[in-house]
Amino acid sequence: MAARFDVINQTFSDENQKIIHGDVLLGLKAIPDESVNLIFADPPYNIGKDFDGLKEKWTEEDFLAWCYEWIDDCFRVLKPNGTFYLMNSTENMPFLDIYCRKLFTIKSRVIWSYDSSGVQAKTYFGSMYEPILMLTKHPKNYTFNHEDILVEAKTGAKRQLIDYRKNPPQPYNTKKVPGNVWEFPRVRFKMDEYENHPTQKPESLLERIVKASSNEGDYVLDPFSGSFTTGAVAKRFNRKFIGIEINEEYVKMGIRRLELPSHYSEQELAKEKKRKTNNLSKKNRQKEADTSASPQQNPLIR
Template identity: 75%
Template structure:
């Protein structure tokens, strides 16, 4: 949203960071120029992104988001694929919008553990929905061999499929289904970045390996912690990331190893917790002056 924001550009054709507003910068990209789009736009549920707080009127938010989706459809190649994720509250509206433009191939559930923090008076959400969609349902990239997972029926139970003639063991590997069980990124993980909605590397790796080829261009219009960019570059893809927040741009410069006017110290990774709430142990120390476990 932030119309009129003056962007800065970092990198080259192999990996580029655009510091600017997503919609404004999407409109500048050539039509049919990218092979894969991963879009993780704001959820509009009150998150604080280093001082930029989501607090838009729902009608205004959806109108802006739908315009971003229109632009993503325009810049995507005919054989390209787009993934978009959002909150459970917003996804029904996004689904209805996207089915007018794309052929939706999969409705994916990213499932994760709540770590004991859960709603008390209703069934709290423990997943986030993702749409996988294409322009041409008969011609798009899907590298099934690159994302195979263990098939428990064949690998662990070693069952025989007697429907085949002659009978054969079940396959030990299979293409993942549409329920993906990846843990959320936690403070103690090496991949943790100072971003409130960071997505796991494993999730982005599955998407990028499945739906793009080496040398293809991957676009993330809401780059955030730049996990998509880091995965894409490591996998031999080209990358374009758009991000409005300067702190996250610096995160991307470090993760993508792009030269800039910032010093090494400016880009240094210093981990901060995403919540200001103290742990039970820390609260006890503050209130009693000593560690309660001693």
């Protein structure tokens, strides 16, 4: 049975933050045209992950058709000078990249590179990164606060080299705008920001995106809010936030992290850290997929 709502189940909000508990396609349809400044979308990757009972299970054709549908709606709700960041797996991104070129200008193809957990492939080069597309509606008119995201320049500045190309010669800059390879550690169990979510993204990654591509008071949308890291970061930096999430357990995370009023008790919203042990390795997920007897079943959408 597909885990989809025919209507939006509930909303939770205050004057600056809003959570829509429901299916992403219905949630997006509730958002007015050209009303959002920044979108960060980290949808399911269709690799068999179990999101607390909602398990990815699409054919490739159905998965991509579904992605194209909500991407179209993201284009609709994004302001003319807005920016859209889209994450997905290395396997799916080529298809999404080609589709997005029809609607958006691709400004950057970012690589999020992270550390290994110690368990790595032995018969091929294992994946150590996830791709992110930076997309804009207008090729030149969009927000990019480069001074807010400067990082240390490790080459000439550290070695106190002189740039003789300049007249007069002067030391290299100590700060620079990051390139398109971002190194942020994945969220680990012992980290304070850890939530019980199998694909939680680090706050440091979202901080760079929110700071670079939005301003105070802007609307930030996350159509697959999950652990609500985007919302927590947006609130910290005085942005307004709209989050869509189908899974009630993750909605509770968002209510707690955004401090929104709700009917849930304090105990129901309490943070209780659990290790993410339900998901299989990539190798075992493939074995399970190969032996599945019901490929015609409807997909489960988180």
